[in-house]
Amino acid sequence: MLAMEYRGPKRVRAVQKPMPEIKHPQDAIVKVLRTCICGSDLHLYNGNVPDTRVGSTFGHEFIGEVVEIGSEVTKVKVGDRVIVPFNIACGECHFCRQGMFGNCHESNTEATAVGAIFGYSHTAGGFNGGQAEYARVPYANVGPTIIPAGMDLDDAVLLTDVVPTGYQAAEMAGIQPGDTVLVFGAGPIGIMAARCAWLFGAGRVMIVDQEDYRLEFARNYSYCEAYNFKEIGDPVLFFKKATDWLGADVVIDAVGAEAAGNTMQTITGRKLLLQAGSATALHWAINSVKKGGVVSVVGVYGPTDNLVPIGNVLNKGLTIRANQASVKRLLPRLIEHIQNGVLNPKALITHRIPLEEVADGYRMFSAKLDNCIKTVMIPPTANHQ
Amino acid sequence: MESNKINTPIDPKQIKGWGIDADPKNDPTYPMRQPRMNITQDPDYKHRPESLQPVDTEVLRSVERPNVSAVFGTPEPPKGLSGLIRRAAFHFSENEYAHWLPLLLADRVDVVEGVLDDLVHGKLPNIYAEKGYPVEWKHNRTSLILKLTTVAAVATGALVLLSSNGKKSKKRKGYRSAYYDDQA
Numbered sequence: 316m317l318a319m320e321y322r323g324p325k326r327v328r329a330v331q332k333p334m335p336e337i338k339h340p341q342d343a344i345v346k347v348l349r350t351c352i353c354g355s356d357l358h359l360y361n362g363n364v365p366d367t368r369v370g371s372t373f374g375h376e377f378i379g380e381v382v383e384i385g386s387e388v389t390k391v392k393v394g395d396r397v398i399v400p401f402n403i404a405c406g407e408c409h410f411c412r413q414g415m416f417g418n419c420h421e422s423n424t425e426a427t428a429v430g431a432i433f434g435y436s437h438t439a440g441g442f443n444g445g446q447a448e449y450a451r452v453p454y455a456n457v458g459p460t461i462i463p464a465g466m467d468l469d470d471a472v473l474l475t476d477v478v479p480t481g482y483q484a485a486e487m488a489g490i491q492p493g494d495t496v497l498v499f500g501a502g503p504i505g506i507m508a509a510r511c512a513w514l515f516g517a518g519r520v521m522i523v524d525q526e527d528y529r530l531e532f533a534r535n536y537s538y539c540e541a542y543n544f545k546e547i548g549d550p551v552l553f554f555k556k557a558t559d560w561l562g563a564d565v566v567i568d569a570v571g572a573e574a575a576g577n578t579m580q581t582i583t584g585r586k587l588l589l590q591a592g593s594a595t596a597l598h599w600a601i602n603s604v605k606k607g608g609v610v611s612v613v614g615v616y617g618p619t620d621n622l623v624p625i626g627n628v629l630n631k632g633l634t635i636r637a638n639q640a641s642v643k644r645l646l647p648r649l650i651e652h653i654q655n656g657v658l659n660p661k662a663l664i665t666h667r668i669p670l671e672e673v674a675d676g677y678r679m680f681s682a683k684l685d686n687c688i689k690t691v692m693i694p695p696t697a698n699h700q
Numbered sequence: 701m702e703s704n705k706i707n708t709p710i711d712p713k714q715i716k717g718w719g720i721d722a723d724p725k726n727d728p729t730y731p732m733r734q735p736r737m738n739i740t741q742d743p744d745y746k747h748r749p750e751s752l753q754p755v756d757t758e759v760l761r762s763v764e765r766p767n768v769s770a771v772f773g774t775p776e777p778p779k780g781l782s783g784l785i786r787r788a789a790f791h792f793s794e795n796e797y798a799h800w801l802p803l804l805l806a807d808r809v810d811v812v813e814g815v816l817d818d819l820v821h822g823k824l825p826n827i828y829a830e831k832g833y834p835v836e837w838k839h840n841r842t843s844l845i846l847k848l849t850t851v852a853a854v855a856t857g858a859l860v861l862l863s864s865n866g867k868k869s870k871k872r873k874g875y876r877s878a879y880y881d882d883q884a
């Protein structure tokens with residue numbers, strides 16, 4: 316089968332690989348219909364996630380058709396079309412039973428701090444991902460959710476990560492009606508977080524990025540104010556002034572470790588790898604939130620350390636909430652929102668390319684070429700579906 | 701509704717879905733509304749899935765857990781020099797730099813091993829294509845040219861430096877450091 320393959324920092328290609336096999340009675344094999352490239356893939360692509368092995372296949376955002384099931388699989392059958400949440404979760408452990416499907420304890424042997432994620436290095440369990448024609452999906456009784464009749468496949472594939480993550484970013488922020496919400500990052504996640512902030516009753520939503528085309532998109536899609544951090548001087552000071560010198564009630568970090576905007580952070584974090592990526596956005600978030608406010612972090616960092624002004628968290632009495640999105644937990648509500656026309660995820664997709672062009676797809680998304688926001692890849696076997 | 705072309709704050713109530721999840725009763729979610737569970741509240745906290753994936757490949761296990769998880773990924777087991785480094789890294793807990801930094805080193809070694817592996821299999825990796833430069837050429841030519849020229853300049857510089865050092869040391873019939881040469 317055709318699959319994306321990692322060869323080294325910023326080097327990927329499409330190659331023929333053996334078909335995935337059932338390894339556990341709760342496994343299913345899924346024929347991939349749509350798969351996306353995500354901001355999280357960029358941490359791998361740039362070679363910043365420890366234990367990213369050459370030859371791995373990335374891809375944690377995919378939907379597909381079940382083509383084979385293990386002996387204990389009862390919730391899906393061959394022929395079903397399913398949304399596959401990006402987290403691999405057993406549904407039974409101490410954490411899954413608390414709804415923490417992003418923190419399952421029975422799917423990743425390599426790191427206890429990290430849940431298992433498809434195609435996301437051995438630090439996240441060593442599973443091959445869905446940027447391929449077929450993928451092994453463990454715990455098929457738990458994660459895979461049948462795509463509701465009539466749902467567009469492009470909406471479905473964004474339910475694997477972007478919609479739940481954006482929504483959870485807003486949810487973790489504990490937004491109270493009337494709150495001023497500030498979102499760092501106008502990638503797919505930040506755009507979705509800004510859109511979802513309104514669902515929790517936000518009174519004002521602002522988004523920050525350095526890419527004008529993304530800001531323009533966010534302004535229209537998320538109905539928010541949008542600011543380019545390269546044009547506003549010190550962003551913390553700017554947002555203090557914009558909020559009557561108080562700061563935003565809640566701030567969302569939807570940037571993570573590839574952040575730009577501060578030379579010292581970029582050099583120590585992204586070039587020298589002395590910290591786990593650059594923490595510029597988180598730094599700004601902590602400093603621009605109001606005293607007593609909440610910083611909600613979905614931008615990905617780690618697993619090693621980052622330089623952030625933790626003293627200000629203490630002095631300002633802040634709450635920090637962060638997690639990998641618990642996709643499975645949120646799916647029922649988000650499917651409803653899409654069916655009722657409250658959310659329109661597929662509008663984020665700007666590029667559709669065949670899986671064969673994966674190397675170009677990564678470069679395009681990473682270098683933000685051709686006004687790219689979200690890229691969906693279509694494997695050859697799924698061409699006309 | 702109308703798109704927001706300039707940064708004018710808008711009336712949120714116009715936005716479809718405004719406030720529909722503001723009421724906690726609508727919120728299906730943890731951890732916002734439900735308290736977490738401790739082990740007294742969850743006496744079955746050690747529960748594991750009944751079937752365990754047979755360990756038929758080398759899985760590196762974090763020393764912070766007692767067992768291999770019920771499922772795990774099987775591709776790309778550790779091999780070669782990078783594999784040796786990875787195995788060594790897994791002697792240390794996730795709390796230690798001695799765990800993570802060697803893993804990053806192993807990743808870089810793996811890249812070199814990957815190129816060698818390609819060559820052994822008679823395949824010359826098309827690095828230009830793998831890096832997605834064709835699409836950068838199409839959409840952002842200036843930056844690509846700049847990038848490639850910088851790489852070429854640095855590489856040429858390094859070559860010139862190395863070869864001139866080489867010549868000097870030959871003349872002196874023995875190894876001298878560049879620093880020593882400068883002082884001489």
Ligand SMILES: NC(=O)c1ccc[n+]([C@@H]2O[C@H](COP(=O)([O-])OP(=O)(O)OC[C@H]3O[C@@H](n4cnc5c(N)ncnc54)[C@H](O)[C@@H]3O)[C@@H](O)[C@H]2O)c1
Nearest residue numbers: 354355500502503504524570571574575576614615639640
């Ligand atoms: N927690 C989760 O479950 C989860 C899930 C998916 C993605 N993520 C993470 O969310 C983050 C965003 O993902 P994405 O797909 O939108 O990525 P993306 O790369 O498309 O978007 C990130 C955006 O941040 C902008 N940016 C860079 N530095 C900035 C700064 N200092 N301030 C403001 N904006 C800045 C970039 O220009 C870019 O537009 C990534 O870190 C990704 O790993 C987390």
Ligand SMILES: [Zn+2]
Nearest residue numbers: 353355376476
């Ligand atoms: Zn993702």
Ligand SMILES: [Zn+2]
Nearest residue numbers: 405408411419
């Ligand atoms: Zn679990």
